[in-house]
Amino acid sequence: MKLLEERILKDGVIKPGNVLKVDSFLNHQIDVPFIAKLGEEFKRLYADTPVTKILTIESSGIGIASVAAMYFNVPVVFAKKASGSNMDKDVYFTRIYSYTHNKVNEVVVSKRFISPEDKVLIIDDFLANGCALEGLVEIVRQAGGTVAGIGIAIEKGFQGGGDKLRASGIRVESLAIIEKMDSQSKTIEFR
Amino acid sequence: MKLLEERILKDGVIKPGNVLKVDSFLNHQIDVPFIAKLGEEFKRLYADTPVTKILTIESSGIGIASVAAMYFNVPVVFAKKASGSNMDKDVYFTRIYSYTHNKVNEVVVSKRFISPEDKVLIIDDFLANGCALEGLVEIVRQAGGTVAGIGIAIEKGFQGGGDKLRASGIRVESLAIIEKMDSQSKTIEFR
Numbered sequence: 162m163k164l165l166e167e168r169i170l171k172d173g174v175i176k177p178g179n180v181l182k183v184d185s186f187l188n189h190q191i192d193v194p195f196i197a198k199l200g201e202e203f204k205r206l207y208a209d210t211p212v213t214k215i216l217t218i219e220s221s222g223i224g225i226a227s228v229a230a231m232y233f234n235v236p237v238v239f240a241k242k243a244s245g246s247n248m249d250k251d252v253y254f255t256r257i258y259s260y261t262h263n264k265v266n267e268v269v270v271s272k273r274f275i276s277p278e279d280k281v282l283i284i285d286d287f288l289a290n291g292c293a294l295e296g297l298v299e300i301v302r303q304a305g306g307t308v309a310g311i312g313i314a315i316e317k318g319f320q321g322g323g324d325k326l327r328a329s330g331i332r333v334e335s336l337a338i339i340e341k342m343d344s345q346s347k348t349i350e351f352r
Numbered sequence: 353m354k355l356l357e358e359r360i361l362k363d364g365v366i367k368p369g370n371v372l373k374v375d376s377f378l379n380h381q382i383d384v385p386f387i388a389k390l391g392e393e394f395k396r397l398y399a400d401t402p403v404t405k406i407l408t409i410e411s412s413g414i415g416i417a418s419v420a421a422m423y424f425n426v427p428v429v430f431a432k433k434a435s436g437s438n439m440d441k442d443v444y445f446t447r448i449y450s451y452t453h454n455k456v457n458e459v460v461v462s463k464r465f466i467s468p469e470d471k472v473l474i475i476d477d478f479l480a481n482g483c484a485l486e487g488l489v490e491i492v493r494q495a496g497g498t499v500a501g502i503g504i505a506i507e508k509g510f511q512g513g514g515d516k517l518r519a520s521g522i523r524v525e526s527l528a529i530i531e532k533m534d535s536q537s538k539t540i541e542f543r
Contacts, residue, residue: 190465191414191428193421220410223382224418224428230384231422237382237415274381 162336175344188221188286200229203312206334212282212309226284238274243267253303257296270300277305288313291322318352353527366535379412379477391420394503397525403473403500417475429465434458444494448487461491468496479504482513509543
């Protein structure tokens with residue numbers, strides 16, 4: 162998606178270690194009028210696919226998933242990092258390794274919110290190695306639901322997580338796929 | 353707001369210790385088509401108030417703030433619980449006590465995202481003792497910005513946080529204010 166690639170080139174900051182900071186519009190400040198255009202694009206891409214629910218993971222997926230849900234007219238469920246004292250005991254559960262924070266998060270979704278009838282579109286801000294997405298797919302499968310597809314704002318193509326998911330037969334639509342980035346020359350190449 | 357009160361009576365679950373669970377539509381599953389009506393109502397209430405930015409706190413505020421931002425046509429900034437390894441060092445910072453998790457969270461907002469020119473509407477899903485909201489007000493003040501007001505889905509009026517904020521001169525609009533709730537008789541009285 163041209164619009165998103167241009168925004169990444171304009172406002173993204175490349176840090177050493179293949180870190181791309183887009184916190185001015187995607188995951189600390191959320192430029193909602195702009196993100197709305199991404200939500201609309203997900204709806205265009207998945208126009209012919211039945212979707213009953215959008216699944217994401219806290220925290221940075223919630224904004225883009227909620228805005229996208231305005232176009233799909235469905236509820237959002239967000240997977241929670243287990244810790245809440247008034248969290249349901251009856252949950253789907255998986256472990257997700259976070260490279261950003263170098264730790265394993267235990268992630269839960271209440272069994273009340275995904276059922277075998279659900280056709281679930283998984284939305285997140287980033288896809289890199291794919292650990293978070295694999296965890297969310299696992300949760301939909303525990304529920305007996307169907308993964309309608311995955312919608313990602315920014316995929317780091319060179320980290321391979323997206324292609325692994327595609328090879329497993331899941332439809333993955335990323336609005337911008339970075340093939341190569343370099344913090345010294347400050348250049349980004351898109352797929 | 354009648355619509356929200358009815359939804360609380362229909363789907364809210366009262367637990368001992370004045371806990372109201374509304375995770376089926378507000379803060380685990382987010383019923384976005386429904387939450388959109390709350391966003392529209394915030395816009396109606398603050399129609400005459402200039403708002404340049406919406407501020408909330410992760411995680412459960414992000415959904416309602418992002419949906420409301422669709423009506424205000426402004427960005428959302430969400431305060432982060434400090435821990436991220438690629439978090440900016442140049443941040444506004446405060447401590448917020450969480451009764452739910454019985455711990456103090458260090459909460460940060462990058463200085464790049466609130467400026468003295470900003471008129472900030474603070475939005476959150478719940479207001480009880482007011483600690484989280486006081487922390488967000490404090491962050492806006494550190495930035496030299498103006499608090500345009502506060503918009504809350506559900507206020508627990510009997511815990512006093514909302515009235516304390518109002519007494520301090522801040523406009524607080526809560527779409528449903530619970531005056532009394534009882535887990536034995538399963539009754540809720542609204543203000």
